[in-house]
Amino acid sequence: MLTHPNPLVQYLQKPASAFTKEDIIRYVEERQIEMVNFRYTAEDGKLKTINFMITSKEDLDMILTSGERVDGSGVFSFLPPNNSDLYLVPRYKTAFINPFSEIPAIDILCSFYAPDGDPLESSPVYILRKARNQFNKSTGMTIKMMAELEYYVISDIDERTVVAENGYHGSEPYSAHGKLRVEALKLIARCGGKVRFGHAETGNFIYNKKLYEQHEIEFAVGDPEDAADQLAVAKWILRMLGLKYNVNVTFIPKIALNQPGSGLHIHFMVEHGGKNVLMDQETLTTTSLKMIGGLLNLAPALCAFANPTPVSFLRLMTGQKTPNSVCWGMQNRSTLIRVPLGWNRMESLSAHANQNVDNPTDFTSRQTLEYRGADGSANPYFLIAAIIVGVLSGLMNPESVKKADGLETDANLFLEHSDSKFEPLPNSCDEAALELEKCREFFEADAVFPPSIIDHTITKLRSFNDKELINNFKTYGENQDFVKLVDSYLHFM
Structure with a gap:
C-alpha cells in the first residue's frame, strides 16, 4: 500500500x-x-x-x-x-x-x-475564498486550480560545472541542482503540497562567474485556496533549501535580458457534477470559450496582480519569448492563454507503447486551461482570486464567446518577424495601475476585492514610477542599471 x-x-x-x-x-x-x-x-x-x-x-x-x-x-x-x-x-x-x-x-x-x-475583508486568503465561493454560487460549478512555479538557482561554478545550450529537462551531469529540486519535491509533499513533478527548465547560463540554472515544479489540480497555500509553502521551502545548499534561489521574473524569464503559470478547470466540462470530445466547450473570453477581456488589468513589480515587465518585453499579447491558442506557448495538449483519446496510449492490450481509459478529466502571464512576484492569493474574477465575468457575459473567437491564433508570436494584431499587455506597473482603475468594478463585484485593496494596489503600482523603464532598457540593454535593478528585486518575492 x-x-x-x-x-x-x-x-x-x-x-x-x-x-x-x-x-x-x-x-x-x-x-x-x-x-x-x-x-x-x-x-x-x-x-x-x-x-x-x-x-x-x-x-x-x-x-x-x-x-x-x-x-x-x-x-x-x-x-x-x-x-x-x-x-x-x-x-x-x-x-x-x-x-x-x-x-x-x-x-x-x-x-x-x-x-x-x-x-x-481585505486579507488575501479571505479575498480568494470569496472569489471561489462566488464562482461556485453563480455557476453551480466548481473551479479548480494549479500552478507551475519556475525559479533560478544561482551558484558558484567549479571545474565540474557543465552548461548545456538548453537546460530543458537536463539531468546530471548537465544539470547541477537536481538534488535540491528533488529534495524540494519531497519536502513540499511532506508539508501537504500536491506536487506532480519537477524538472530543469530552459534557462541555463554563466554570467559574472556564476551559474544561473532554471527549474520548475508543477502541482496537482485542486481547490484554489489549497493551490495558493501550497505555493506560499513551496516558495518558503525552496528558499530554505537555498540556505542549506549555500546557493541563491530566486523567483525574480527576469534575471538577464535574452535569457528565459521565470513565470508562474496558472492552470484552471471547471467541473459540473464531478465531470470536467472544458472539452466535448476534441472540441472546446462553450464554457471554455466564455472563460477564455472573460479572462482576456480583463488581461491588461489582471497584470496589476499577476505582474506587480517593475521587473515583471522586463520579462514581458517584446523579444523575450514571453506571451505579452492578449490572445489565446491551442497548444500555443506564445499566447497568453494556452489550451494544453489533452488526453482526449479514449484508447490507452500505454497499450501502444508497451505493445499489449489495455483497457480503454478516459483521461479527459485532466484537461486544463493555462494562463501564462503571471510571475513569482505575485501574491498567489490575490492572483488566483483575480483569475477567478476574470473567468466568472466571462461566464456571465453573452459576448464572451465572440471575444474569444476573435482572439485565437496558431501563429508563433515569438518570431521576430511576427506582426501581432493583438492588444499588448501593459509595459509598466504604471500602465497596469491605469488598466486596473478602468476595470475595477469587475474585481469589486460581489464584494470580492474591497475598494480599499484596489486603491492600495493602484497606489503601490504607481509608487514604482516606472513609466520609462522598458524604453530605457530597450535603448541601453543590459547595463549597470539593469544589474542593479535585478539585484534589488532578487529576493523581493
Missing part, C-alpha cells in the same frame, strides 16, 4: 481536510512536539511566523481554539496603527511538520479576523 508523504496524515489516518483541533493536540502529545508555529502571508506573499513554545495542554488548546492577537498595521500597510488589532486563527487542515526546525515543531497556516469576529 502506498504511504502518504505527510507524516500527520500517516499518523492520524485521515485526510488533511478532516484534521481537527483534537487531532493536532493528540499528535503533539504522542509525538512529543515542542513548538507550534502560526504561519501566514501578508501583502508580499511571503510566509511569516509566530512561534509558540508548548508549555501545557491547556495553553495549546487555547491558541488552537482562539488564535492570537497581532498588530495588523505591521502586516498590512493599508491598516492604520490606531485601529489595527487582528486575530490570527489557525486552519487545521494546513498543519505540517516543519522540516527545518531544530526542535520538533508543527506549522499551521492561519487566517485573519477583525475585532468583531468576522473575517478580515
Whole structure:
C-alpha cells in the first residue's frame, strides 16, 4: 500500500481536510512536539511566523481554539496603527511538520479576523475564498486550480560545472541542482503540497562567474485556496533549501535580458457534477470559450496582480519569448492563454507503447486551461482570486464567446518577424495601475476585492514610477542599471 508523504496524515489516518483541533493536540502529545508555529502571508506573499513554545495542554488548546492577537498595521500597510488589532486563527487542515526546525515543531497556516469576529475583508486568503465561493454560487460549478512555479538557482561554478545550450529537462551531469529540486519535491509533499513533478527548465547560463540554472515544479489540480497555500509553502521551502545548499534561489521574473524569464503559470478547470466540462470530445466547450473570453477581456488589468513589480515587465518585453499579447491558442506557448495538449483519446496510449492490450481509459478529466502571464512576484492569493474574477465575468457575459473567437491564433508570436494584431499587455506597473482603475468594478463585484485593496494596489503600482523603464532598457540593454535593478528585486518575492 502506498504511504502518504505527510507524516500527520500517516499518523492520524485521515485526510488533511478532516484534521481537527483534537487531532493536532493528540499528535503533539504522542509525538512529543515542542513548538507550534502560526504561519501566514501578508501583502508580499511571503510566509511569516509566530512561534509558540508548548508549555501545557491547556495553553495549546487555547491558541488552537482562539488564535492570537497581532498588530495588523505591521502586516498590512493599508491598516492604520490606531485601529489595527487582528486575530490570527489557525486552519487545521494546513498543519505540517516543519522540516527545518531544530526542535520538533508543527506549522499551521492561519487566517485573519477583525475585532468583531468576522473575517478580515481585505486579507488575501479571505479575498480568494470569496472569489471561489462566488464562482461556485453563480455557476453551480466548481473551479479548480494549479500552478507551475519556475525559479533560478544561482551558484558558484567549479571545474565540474557543465552548461548545456538548453537546460530543458537536463539531468546530471548537465544539470547541477537536481538534488535540491528533488529534495524540494519531497519536502513540499511532506508539508501537504500536491506536487506532480519537477524538472530543469530552459534557462541555463554563466554570467559574472556564476551559474544561473532554471527549474520548475508543477502541482496537482485542486481547490484554489489549497493551490495558493501550497505555493506560499513551496516558495518558503525552496528558499530554505537555498540556505542549506549555500546557493541563491530566486523567483525574480527576469534575471538577464535574452535569457528565459521565470513565470508562474496558472492552470484552471471547471467541473459540473464531478465531470470536467472544458472539452466535448476534441472540441472546446462553450464554457471554455466564455472563460477564455472573460479572462482576456480583463488581461491588461489582471497584470496589476499577476505582474506587480517593475521587473515583471522586463520579462514581458517584446523579444523575450514571453506571451505579452492578449490572445489565446491551442497548444500555443506564445499566447497568453494556452489550451494544453489533452488526453482526449479514449484508447490507452500505454497499450501502444508497451505493445499489449489495455483497457480503454478516459483521461479527459485532466484537461486544463493555462494562463501564462503571471510571475513569482505575485501574491498567489490575490492572483488566483483575480483569475477567478476574470473567468466568472466571462461566464456571465453573452459576448464572451465572440471575444474569444476573435482572439485565437496558431501563429508563433515569438518570431521576430511576427506582426501581432493583438492588444499588448501593459509595459509598466504604471500602465497596469491605469488598466486596473478602468476595470475595477469587475474585481469589486460581489464584494470580492474591497475598494480599499484596489486603491492600495493602484497606489503601490504607481509608487514604482516606472513609466520609462522598458524604453530605457530597450535603448541601453543590459547595463549597470539593469544589474542593479535585478539585484534589488532578487529576493523581493
